[in-house]
Amino acid sequence: MAIRFLTSGESHGEKLNAIIEGIPFGYELDFDFINSELASRQSGYGRGGRMKIEKDKIKIVSGVRFSTTTASPISIEISNNDWQNWLYPMSVEKIDFNKIDKELAKEIKEKIKEKKITKLRPAHADYAGAVKYNFDDIRYVLERSSARETTTRVAVGAICQNILKYYNITFKSEVISIGECTNKKDFENYIKNYQKDGDSLGGIIKIIIKNPPIGLGSYTHWDKKLDGKLAQAMMSIPAVKSVEIGLGKDYAKYSGSNSHDEIFEKDGKIYHKTNNSGGIEGGMTNGEDIIIEIAMKPIPTMKKALNSVEIKTHKKTTAHFERADNCAVEACGVVARNMSAIIILDAFLEKFGSDCKEDIDLAFQNYQKRINEI
Ligand SMILES: Cc1cc2nc3c(=O)[nH]c(=O)nc-3n(C[C@H](O)[C@H](O)[C@H](O)COP(=O)(O)O)c2cc1C
Numbered sequence: 252m253a254i255r256f257l258t259s260g261e262s263h264g265e266k267l268n269a270i271i272e273g274i275p276f277g278y279e280l281d282f283d284f285i286n287s288e289l290a291s292r293q294s295g296y297g298r299g300g301r302m303k304i305e306k307d308k309i310k311i312v313s314g315v316r317f318s319t320t321t322a323s324p325i326s327i328e329i330s331n332n333d334w335q336n337w338l339y340p341m342s343v344e345k346i347d348f349n350k351i352d353k354e355l356a357k358e359i360k361e362k363i364k365e366k367k368i369t370k371l372r373p374a375h376a377d378y379a380g381a382v383k384y385n386f387d388d389i390r391y392v393l394e395r396s397s398a399r400e401t402t403t404r405v406a407v408g409a410i411c412q413n414i415l416k417y418y419n420i421t422f423k424s425e426v427i428s429i430g431e432c433t434n435k436k437d438f439e440n441y442i443k444n445y446q447k448d449g450d451s452l453g454g455i456i457k458i459i460i461k462n463p464p465i466g467l468g469s470y471t472h473w474d475k476k477l478d479g480k481l482a483q484a485m486m487s488i489p490a491v492k493s494v495e496i497g498l499g500k501d502y503a504k505y506s507g508s509n510s511h512d513e514i515f516e517k518d519g520k521i522y523h524k525t526n527n528s529g530g531i532e533g534g535m536t537n538g539e540d541i542i543i544e545i546a547m548k549p550i551p552t553m554k555k556a557l558n559s560v561e562i563k564t565h566k567k568t569t570a571h572f573e574r575a576d577n578c579a580v581e582a583c584g585v586v587a588r589n590m591s592a593i594i595i596l597d598a599f600l601e602k603f604g605s606d607c608k609e610d611i612d613l614a615f616q617n618y619q620k621r622i623n624e625i
Pocket residue numbers: 299374375376396397398401488489490491548550551552574575576577579582583586
């Protein structure tokens with residue numbers, strides 16, 4: 252593993268943070284690009300009111316000097332504007348009610364009580380999370396299992412995309428369908444229809460990675476296979492329920508002679524006529540673009556609340572509702588393309604070195620020269 256990263260932060264906490272280790276020396280970062288990826292994650296029809304409160308912007312705290320990476324761990328932070336509204340319910344410090352004005356103490360106590368959640372949300376992390384960690388306020392699960400955490404992943408991924416752009420490797424995501432609607436022009440109205448009923452939707456997203464060099468990943472061991480690493484990264488995104496590469500599960504419908512990508516040669520260059528394998532064969536890039544499709548399930552938190560029970564009393568109730576997206580498929584695509592960028596940069600640095608841009612550039616050029624001579 253050439254790079255690794257950790258994130259921290261709660262949905263309504265003060266800040267979201269990440270530390271990225273392994274970014275080489277000498278890459279100039281484009282903060283406008285990183286912030287534009289963060290803005291894209293906030294967009295898309297069907298997003299909840301929260302996205303109107305937040306204006307996500309990256310703040311780099313270490314590992315960058317004069318806009319250029321220093322090879323030291325990069326730490327970043329992104330502020331949660333909404334935290335101002337949650338100051339007391341999310342307080343890190345113990346509140347000593349004896350030391351504050353009685354009226355204020357009363358107000359804070361009410362706020363904290365109000366924020367306690369006991370009604371389990373089906374399809375969310377609530378039930379298993381509360382049982383596993385032994386608490387009866389689902390707020391604890393909600394705060395960290397929230398997809399707000401994907402904000403920092405997008406920032407990390409955007410740094411990776413930024414570096415891979417130097418090698419002409421680019422990332423795109425595209426919404427293929429929302430629910431059963433496949434006509435892009437109808438997406439907005441389709442979402443609106445469910446939104447007015449307090450219902451939620453999921454969809455299918457395609458991720459296209461252009462110009463990856465041949466030979467990223469490896470066939471030599473299970474945990475070095477690039478398709479396996481990409482699949483894990485995709486499945487780690489909240490609400491993603493399946494990952495397909497190339498033809499994916501449709502591959503099973505065809506005979507080999509009708510589906511495998513035949514190999515040809517033109518002007519000394521080897522290429523595949525089709526790309527049904529989605530750019531990965533034997534756990535390695537094969538020189539074609541990487542094509543991934545993921546499915547996102549409908550958002551669990553809904554105004555149209557489902558049957559549920561109270562965690563402590565087991566009393567029949569309906570699921571907790573608090574401000575939520577009713578469709579976040581487009582945003583999920585932004586998270587997915589950035590998660591894939593983290594995996595691709597990791598494989599890229601494993602192949603071409605991970606200390607400094609100059610050495611990596613030379614290794615990359617040398618490799619391209621060798622390929623051209625094959
Ligand atoms: C970009 C994005 C936004 C999301 N927004 C919400 C939301 O507002 N409310 C919600 O209940 N779930 C939302 N989710 C999905 C949940 O976080 C997810 O379903 C939940 O954590 C349970 O995890 P699982 O679906 O992977 O099992 C969102 C997911 C993504 C990728």
